[in-house]
Amino acid sequence: MHDIRLIRDNPGAFDAAMARRGLTPQAERLIDLDARRREATTRLQELETRRNAASKEIGIAKGRGDNDRFEALRAEVEALKGEMERCTGEAASAEEVLNQALAALPNTPADDVPDGADEHDNEEVRGWGEPRTMDFEPADHVTLGERLGLDFERAAAMSGARFAVLQGPLARLERALGQFMLDMHTTEYGYRETSVPYLVRDDALFGTGQLPKFAEDQFRTTNDFWLIPTAEVPLSNLVREAIHAEGDFPIRLTALTPCFRSEAGSAGRDTRGLIRMHQFHKVELVSITTPEQSDDELERMTGCAEAVLRALELPYRVMALCSGDMGFAARKTYDLEVWLPSQKTYREISSCSNCGDFQARRMNARFRREGEKKPDFLHTLNGSGVAVGRALVAILENHQNADGSVTIPAALRPYMGGVEAIRP
Structure with a gap:
């Protein structure tokens, strides 16, 4: 606002x-x-x-x-x-x-955001890791996954397109990824683990910017609740309609939740596989700060998401989004894009944004500086730390072997009972 x-x-x-x-x-x-x-x-x-x-x-x-x-x-x-x-x-x-x-109007871009119309005008900031050279033709995650417990056919029979069933080692790998990310963000980076509602009212989605403009992208129940598209919504709204003390900030929160999106505007895009689903899991990072802290906090948050990808041994690059490609509520955004061998390109796996006071105005979330009478609006930030399904895709493709097995990154093995590889 x-x-x-x-x-x-x-x-x-x-x-x-x-x-x-x-x-x-x-x-x-x-x-x-x-x-x-x-x-x-x-x-x-x-x-x-x-x-x-x-x-x-x-x-x-x-x-x-x-x-x-x-x-x-x-x-x-x-x-x-x-x-x-x-x-x-x-x-x-x-x-x-x-x-x-x-x-109805989006946030104003920060001064250092590159100008541009779409994703082709985004700028690479840095990269990490080299795409692995394979002496065999890499399979995509669908081919690999179907041998390991990924089932789209039975999911479609009960729910339709853009749903999946994971069984056996893949289901365990999905669970392991979520737990690993939560542990990293809470023990190493000071985020507070939070369990949140998956159903919210209109005001919550308005506060973070999904309503009214993007109602068609959400799932709504018959009794006027909305399924959360991301844990950003309930986490950010924890500070709504209140005046807080300056010394309370920064507040750093994390949650592992299912996310629900109608994908109304994605007809024909990523119809194969786990890239764009109606239901998926994600570890979300949210920071609430004073205006003076938010720019540095965006760099810190992006670094926390990067640390996950490095621990999972996944090559990635950091992209500064141009003014025409940023999300509605963002004033500055970094996308993390992970390498996918089957597509021979980088694909988004995390997005970290500083929203400035845009969401705080919609939520009426304020703080009072010490010694001041008039309160100021807070700044909010959010980021994926990271999307579990897309991390699973990246692991399958980057750590696959010629025999169809997939090597488990060392950081995940304690969460997999010491298993070093999963096999068809």
Whole structure:
């Protein structure tokens, strides 16, 4: 959510930021909506002031026995009440229209975000590891997985496309990945493990930016709950509607949850395999900070996600997303892309974003600096630490052997009962 006061003060800068997002100028329209809201609010205040004054005069007229004045003032107060009701409705309507317009616009990009239209304009920041040279033609994760306990056919029979059943060693590997990531983030990097609801109300999804713009990407129950698309939603909303102490921050949280996404806009994309599913597991990282801490916190969070990939011995690269490819709520994002031998390319496995105060304004999450009276909005960050299903894909493909077996990275073996490889 944007601050209309900042837009009024510098409309040119706001329009320039929206242009970097590929949008037409917005400031003039928003300022006009705000002017209507302020006009209705001012008129309401004027009517209220006059009503209060007339009410006092009624008492004076009655005390003096001035019946004509008494009746005239009483009629005026009644008329003012009717006018106030009308103005109250106009002010509320103007407020709602303005807020809807503001809520539909994405966050403004940070100054150091590269300009661009789409993923082709993203910039590589660094890389780690060299793709392994294989003396055989690498199989994709579907071919490997189906020999190890991956079943799309039976999943489709009960649930449709973009679902999977994992059994045996693959099911254990999925569980091991989640536990390994949680342990790393909590014991080595100070994130607090948190168990969260998987069902949330409208306000929670509005707070993190999924509603109203991306409702079609979510799953909704018949009694108006939403299945979480990521643990970012419940974790970030833990600080909503409150004023916190400055000394409480940074807060660092992590959770392993199932995630549910309709993939409404991905028709025809990644239809084969585990890359893009309606249901998957992910270890999420969320940080809540003061404004001064958030830039450094993004670098730290990205490093925590990178550490997972290094421990799993997976070649990856870090990409700074351009202004046209960032998510709706982000002001700066790094994507981690892991190498997939079967596709001979890097694919996203984690995304770490600094949202600035964009989500905090929507959640009304604030803090008070020591010695200050007026509270400020917090900054929120989120990242995948990492997506379990995509990590499983990367392990299958990068650690496969010519006989169809898959070597288990050393860091995962304690979670696999010491098993060094899984075999068909």
